[in-house]
Amino acid sequence: MSTVKTVREIGLNILERVSQDGSFSHILINQTMAKHDLKVEDRGLLTELVYGTLQRQMTLDYYIKQFVGKKKLDQWVRILLRMSLYQMVYLSRVPDHAVINEAVTIAKARGHKGISGFVNGVLRQAQREGVPSIDDIEDPIKQLAVRTSHPTWLVRRWIDQYGFETTQAMCESNIQSKQVAVRVQPLRMTRDEAMQSLIEEGIETERSRLSPQGLIVTKGNVLHSQLFPDYLTIQDETSMLVSEMVAPTGEMTVLDACSAPGGKTTHLAEKMNNEGSIYAYDLHHNKIKLVQEKAETLGLTNVAVHTSDSRHLKNLHSDATFDRILLDAPCTGLGVLRSKPDIKYQKSEQNISELADVQAQLLDAVLPLLKQEGHLIYSTCTVDQEENEQQIHALLERHPDLEVDPTFFSDLPVECQTLSGLSSVGLQIFPHDFQADGFFITRLRYRK
Numbered sequence: 374m375s376t377v378k379t380v381r382e383i384g385l386n387i388l389e390r391v392s393q394d395g396s397f398s399h400i401l402i403n404q405t406m407a408k409h410d411l412k413v414e415d416r417g418l419l420t421e422l423v424y425g426t427l428q429r430q431m432t433l434d435y436y437i438k439q440f441v442g443k444k445k446l447d448q449w450v451r452i453l454l455r456m457s458l459y460q461m462v463y464l465s466r467v468p469d470h471a472v473i474n475e476a477v478t479i480a481k482a483r484g485h486k487g488i489s490g491f492v493n494g495v496l497r498q499a500q501r502e503g504v505p506s507i508d509d510i511e512d513p514i515k516q517l518a519v520r521t522s523h524p525t526w527l528v529r530r531w532i533d534q535y536g537f538e539t540t541q542a543m544c545e546s547n548i549q550s551k552q553v554a555v556r557v558q559p560l561r562m563t564r565d566e567a568m569q570s571l572i573e574e575g576i577e578t579e580r581s582r583l584s585p586q587g588l589i590v591t592k593g594n595v596l597h598s599q600l601f602p603d604y605l606t607i608q609d610e611t612s613m614l615v616s617e618m619v620a621p622t623g624e625m626t627v628l629d630a631c632s633a634p635g636g637k638t639t640h641l642a643e644k645m646n647n648e649g650s651i652y653a654y655d656l657h658h659n660k661i662k663l664v665q666e667k668a669e670t671l672g673l674t675n676v677a678v679h680t681s682d683s684r685h686l687k688n689l690h691s692d693a694t695f696d697r698i699l700l701d702a703p704c705t706g707l708g709v710l711r712s713k714p715d716i717k718y719q720k721s722e723q724n725i726s727e728l729a730d731v732q733a734q735l736l737d738a739v740l741p742l743l744k745q746e747g748h749l750i751y752s753t754c755t756v757d758q759e760e761n762e763q764q765i766h767a768l769l770e771r772h773p774d775l776e777v778d779p780t781f782f783s784d785l786p787v788e789c790q791t792l793s794g795l796s797s798v799g800l801q802i803f804p805h806d807f808q809a810d811g812f813f814i815t816r817l818r819y820r821k
């Protein structure tokens with residue numbers, strides 16, 4: 374059996390596990406790559422097949438329905454059809470007949486002759502007739518949902534919150550492939566030195582407009598660079614903006630209440646010149662280890678990591694201890710659908726409300742630990758008003774002595790100052806604003 378077929382079988386297995394037990398595709402892909410010794414091009418194909426099929430799942434199901442009607446399909450057959458149609462409709466590198474032959478071989482090996490004949494029939498019909506037009510869906514909300522493969526409830530919710538145009542732009546950008554960005558460890562190398570060194574390795578980058586440490590990769594695989602991981606950290610530029618808005622200095626004591634895997638903690642530590650002190654907490658012991666490892670890789674010693682539920686930090690720290698508190702809260706992650714497409718099918722409105730409750734508890738718990746003249750930065754990587762704007766409005770109602778720091782708005786990079794997601798309570802960055810992750814960021818302080 375050729376390696377290419379093996380890659381497709383591995384892809385099918387990963388997609389089955391994502392659909393059966395809600396495993397995260399990126400974790401399964403990483404585990405699989407570590408287990409099988411895949412060639413570089415096979416790694417690329419596997420990633421493309423898994424992410425692409427997941428990313429377009431609802432669109433592919435719409436196509437499948439036109440070919441099979443109401444016939445009930447075993448889940449693995451449905452996934453095999455999705456994966457095959459994904460290649461036929463969206464990828465040009467493998468000819469249709471090769472995709473069909475491989476699907477039939479897999480179906481034969483996994484099922485019986487009848488199933489392989491069925492798979493063959495559906496895919497040949499798609500090859501002959503092409504896939505049906507989505508324009509035929511009359512309801513514009515359903516059409517957008519199917520075209521961009523987002524659950525209808527989510528599209529409807531976003532339209533209610535942000536309007537049709539913004540929702541459409543967001544949904545369309547969520548199915549584009551993601552740009553990779555890196556943060557340079559500035560205590561080891563300047564951004565321009567890193568840029569130059571990467572060019573010598575054939576990797577081209579552009580300077581981020583959101584963080585003076587950020588580079589956006591425009592050509593080449595930065596994971597293969599000799600600068601990685603001691604000089605570079607993979608991090609989205611909108612995520613870098615969070616620590617920029619914390620703006621800590623080396624004289625400060627900083628709390629990072631939800632720190633794992635440590636992207637922002639280490640950014641804060643670098644911005645503090647490896648001075649002062651950062652207390653980094655996370656609920657999960659196995660995750661907090663990642664923060665420690667990341668800090669060690671980057672040579673940062675001003676971080677102390679601990680496992681704790683940050684709703685109980687008053688038992689560990691006195692009131693008014695911290696100059697800066699970052700609450701990068703657990704959230705639904707609806708801003709990172711480009712890199713984690715499984716999220717859009719797994720989350721529900723109930724999840725949003727449950728997480729909003731936890732976020733409110735975390736906010737109330739860490740607030741007393743803030744010094745009178747300190748700043749509390751609240752961020753999420755989601756796009757939802759209940760977790761973001763409404764969360765802050767409710768916080769301000771519960772704590773009338775608190776306000777959104779007016780200098781937050783003037784401190785934002787100029788590129789952010791005209792974004793449609795700016796409001797009196799913070800900044801909602803949409804995925805299409807910078808072709809990067811969607812984030813909500815705000816900065817609070819006690820009224821003077």
Ligand SMILES: C[S@@+](CC[C@H](N)C(=O)[O-])C[C@H]1O[C@@H](n2cnc3c(N)ncnc32)[C@H](O)[C@@H]1O
Pocket residue numbers: 630631632633634635636637638654655656657660681682683684701702703704735754
């Ligand atoms: C958005 S992630 C943080 C990402 C991190 N700040 C970074 O930049 O790498 C949220 C984190 O909050 C943690 N978490 C969830 N509930 C928590 C709680 N009650 N106390 C502390 N950490 C919690 C999760 O384990 C998760 O690692």
